[in-house]
Amino acid sequence: MLEERILNLLSTNNVAVLATVNADGSPAATPVRYYSLGFEIFYTSWNASVKSRNLRRDPRVSAGIVAPLVGQASSRGAQIFGTARTLERVDPEADRYWEAFRWQSDHAERGRPLDEPPMDPLTVITPHRILYTDHWLRRTGHHPRQTWRPDGA
Template identity: 35%
Template sequence: MIPDKHKDLFQKKAFAHLATVGADGSPQVTPVWVDFDGTHIRFNTAKGRVKDKNLRRNPRVALSIQDPDNPYRYMQVRGRVAEITEQGADAHIDALARKYINQDKYPFRQPGEVRVLYKILAEKVHTLG
């Protein structure tokens, strides 16, 4: 579902803006690091954060990702979280740290923090550029 001409956005250090639905029905938007495994858009956060709670209650998401080299080129995705797992989440956040900040280990981990990996299945995609 992700168009070939926009898959390169996942290779760049482009932040995605992830929208989830809060308990009161209001949107909550967070910039996140992302990658793409060929089927799912993946991101990672700590268990218990607002987006984690929102997604466990309601798996619907929207996100946008903008080309850092051309702000008029972007992709908007609407879909749902198909999987939430702790398995592989530590390795995934370290891979994202290598991509985004050139560090082998994610340096912002808090004591006792449990990382969670989310896999988004795109259902509707809009692109520009």
């Protein structure tokens, strides 16, 4: 049930606040539009961006995803703790992520041709732990915060 709830949250939202570490050790939080494939989230970013430079130096990352809030009882979201890696467009591993990336809508918004796929690199975040919060879980006798790990521990 927890995995289904997390997958539902990831697939029904598209903005995460990505936290990376600056060179001086201070935090940098950046909103990104993401897509998901299983428990991984991914987004495009220029290699020269601050977040990309931070991740090349230190691939540890945290991302926060929050569903629209109606009231305290409807509070639902996830904190993803994991490792980021950047895949260039020519990397064969990138193909499976590009298949899940709805780049056509972005191109349409920007007036770009739909027969020219993007060449941007993808940053993929693989979670080591997800802290899921859903206050509706109280209604079924469960704690509103649950921890997911890929190994089930």
